[in-house]
Amino acid sequence: MTGHAGIKALVFDVFGTVVDWRSGVARAVEPFLQHHAPQLDAHEFADAWRREYSPSMEEIRSGRRPYVRLDVLHRENLVKALAHHGIDGVSADELDELNLAWHWLDPWPDAIEGLLRLKRRFIIAPLSNGNIRLMIDMAKRAALPWDAILGAEVVRAYKPSPRVYTETAEILGLPPDQVCMVAAHNGDLAAARGCGLKTAFVKRPNEHGPAQTTDLSAAQQWDFIADDFNELATRLGCAV
Structure with a gap:
């Protein structure tokens, strides 16, 4: 796993990664x-x-x-x-x-605290297939502290299409390697890495219930691997 030098923004998968x-x-x-x-x-x-x-x-x-x-x-x-x-x-x-x-989905128990820690140091935004109004409603109900709402509807394409990742970085005014994709899904991270983004895998072993068989562990040596958002924040040098 690599250091966090140069990363300016974190963008998040939402369904399964941020919310249950x-x-x-x-x-x-x-x-x-x-x-x-x-x-x-x-x-x-x-x-x-x-x-x-x-x-x-x-x-x-x-x-x-x-x-x-x-x-x-x-x-x-x-x-x-x-x-x-x-x-x-x-x-x-x-x-x-x-x-x-x-x-109206609930965040995972660590999500709000972890996002608030990460927000102090980085731009944070969803990079979700969810549309803008859906993301806004969810954020307002659950107090998700996004700096912006980004994702599929902004670029009018669905992950894992490459343009979702590259155009999101462009919208943020950053080169891809200054943006880190955070997801509980190895496929999402593989697509992001293919577009030059940094990657962070956060484990969500109960996303699909107690019998989940997919994405139980990191499939590649992603730039960061963490059990939850608080561990990710610590790895990225964010104070408690």
Whole structure:
């Protein structure tokens, strides 16, 4: 692992790295499922909804579909997840309300303290596939102390497309090697490293629940490897 000299900004994956999407979505859909499908586990439904995430973005990354924001994809994916489980007769208003589940997610216990420490020394911003309003709503509810909202909607492309990383660095007015991508996902970091960014892996072994099998450890020798944001802040020389 390398030192932090030269790094001016940290940009963060959000779903899974900063916030616990699985628990938050399950909590939000529980009352709906109690009414429409009481036999269905809320976490199982959250997983089914999330499984549509990457395939829906691939339609855009591949050029088969023009860019649309993640709120649009999430709503379409919700309809697919409901159909998969045989749930029908859901009104448009109910769908819109359920779709807001992604706006109200809770941060991991270390996230706020760690971000505040990192913010004293570095520019910090999300580099998420989430759209701007989603990121704003989440930040305001959870008190995420971002300096800016960056990511997919700003550059109108989805990670891991290279332009998401390179254009984000350009927006910050920095060369890529002065920007560090922070993520709990090895694939995200590999894409960022390929674009010249520094990389920091933060372990989130429960992102997908107790049976998680992916991203349990660093797949490469990333520039920084930490168990949580506070450890990352310490490694980056940020005071408590």
